Amino acid sequence: MIKSIPFIAAFGLIFGTTSALASPSHSHGTAGIGHPGDPQRVDRTLEVRMGDHFFEPKAMNFKPGETVRFVLKNEGVVLHEFSLGEAAAHVAHQKEMAAMFQNGMLSLTGAHDMSKMGHGAGDETMADMVHDDPNSVLLEPGADGELIWTFSEQTELEFACNVPGHYQSGMVGKLTVR
Numbered sequence: 001m002i003k004s005i006p007f008i009a010a011f012g013l014i015f016g017t018t019s020a021l022a023s024p025s026h027s028h029g030t031a032g033i034g035h036p037g038d039p040q041r042v043d044r045t046l047e048v049r050m051g052d053h054f055f056e057p058k059a060m061n062f063k064p065g066e067t068v069r070f071v072l073k074n075e076g077v078v079l080h081e082f083s084l085g086e087a088a089a090h091v092a093h094q095k096e097m098a099a100m101f102q103n104g105m106l107s108l109t110g111a112h113d114m115s116k117m118g119h120g121a122g123d124e125t126m127a128d129m130v131h132d133d134p135n136s137v138l139l140e141p142g143a144d145g146e147l148i149w150t151f152s153e154q155t156e157l158e159f160a161c162n163v164p165g166h167y168q169s170g171m172v173g174k175l176t177v178r
């Protein structure tokens, strides 16, 4: 039963009102995985390369309390994501992402159909609006990005790309906090 809840939440987000899309408040149960880190208190910087379809490094190990700056580089020719979370959260997130691709809100090149949103985007990118989980970064081909995260407790997580099919092609690795 528990597994069905994120899916219902995702369904509401994708097919809900314009205002729901503009300010998505969904979360995938970030309790336990940690929280966004303070840029002034970074303990460690780790470069993560993303390609079609792989991550380098392939596994990560951190300590509870550690604040990590992930420097992300999409060296591929399609959109990729870096998302930290529990395995079940990635499954739920993949359903959201699949719906966004079906709607045309996201595309593999990052070229989005603005008319689907019903209002102007301003300085925000489409990816920001439809994909604002604090524990995920979506990168267009060739783009760089950053995620600063504090791991709070011992846990076994995964870092993954939830662009449709990528997780299944191997864009997932173990992230151990111990």
Ligand SMILES: [Cu+2]
Pocket (backbone or CB within 6 Å): 053, 079, 080, 081, 161, 162, 163, 166, 171
């Ligand atoms: Cu990917």
